[in-house]
Amino acid sequence: MGSSNMTSAYGPVTNPWQRRGDAAPLVPGGSSGGSAAAVAANIAMGATATDTGGSIRQPASFCGIAGIKPTYGRCSRWGIVAFASSLDQAGPVARSVEDCAILLGSMSGYDAKDSTSVDVAVPDFRAACARGVKGMKIGIPAEYRPENLPGEIAALWEQGIGWLREAGAEIVDVSLPHTKYGLATYYIVAPAEASSNLARYDGVRFGARVEGEDLIDLYERTRAAGFGDEVKRRIMIGTYVLSAGYYEAYYLRAQKVRALILRDFTEAFAKVDALLTPTAPSAAFAQGEKPSDPVQMYLNDVFTVPASMAGIPGLSVPAGLDSQGLPLGLQVLGRHFDEESVFAVGAALERAAGFSAKPAVRA
Secondary structure, three states: OOOOOOOOOOOOOOOOOOOOOOOOOOOOOOOOOHHHHHHHHHHHOOEEEOOOOOOHHHHHHHHOEEEEEEOOOOOOOOOEEEEEOOOOOEEEEOOOOOHHHHHHHHEEOOOOOOOOOOOOOOOHHHHHHOOOOOOOOEEHHHHHHHOOOOOOHHHHHHHHHHHHHHHHEEEEEOOHHHHHHHHHHHHHHHHHHHHHHHHHOOOOOOOOOOOOOOHHHHHHHHHHHOOOHHEEEEEEEEHHHHHHOOHHHHHHHHHHHHHHHHHHHHHHOOOEEEEEEEOOOOOOOOOOOOOOHHHHHHHHHOOHHHHHHHHEEEEEEEEEOOOOOOEEEEEEEEEOOOOOOOOOOOOHHHHHOOOOOOOOOOO
């Protein structure tokens, strides 16, 4: 769990990209940074990944590749260890938007083994990539322009808006007023569901077993050894907000705010066909460079979390490099089960950006 990939049980994942003139190892983003790094390093043509609050889109941005979180329920979650059941969604990462479309077409479809799987037709996502955006209305949400948004991110966003306008799209300003509550709401709902889902990993039926002197000792030793620091932190937060004295004050209220976030998107999509935003508030950072304060780390999800809370599809497209030669991504958001429009806009951005940069081969 987490947006750095520094807390994996297998050790940190290293991004194949490096800053110009700087050999410091960079994070690939998370939590699907292993998949993103493998694709960016040319180890694989594409990879499966999972997104709960941005774990496909943020690594895709950090690693200079494409990645899509489809609509909640589009892909089966059967076989995936549950983190937050109302948010988790499988999807692909690949080196192009079209490759993501091909992979998603293969991954999508109803699965009776997954109670959240939705029985809807799977369209030809690949064909949608050639559609173009002429006549489409693209929304630009005002709330995705925080005061501290880095200049390079803002400039790339403006460039993306220009590319779509030149391709024939109409640009429309929209408002998502409850976006500012997205992160706080997510970090109540997701840990609460993680606490519940991961309770089964006690060494009896699930999880690596560490023997103890008695049953309680076995539980404590197993869970101490089996979970990393970030997972433990989220389990503890979740257990707290679900406790009898705080359930209504935190979890119940967060669910109400989540409904307002979804309403914002529903109202915006009554006016536009898709939304364009930055994917992440920065390029990849060095391992150990960010503050140890977990709240500061959680801010990496500020642009991706609202779409996860609403269950809508989101695609990250590599669109440029920052001043240090690191990739930056733009995010396309769409209506529920309208990945076709998302791919149409994403492919148009990809063609306009002409992103062909690759990470340097390590010595």
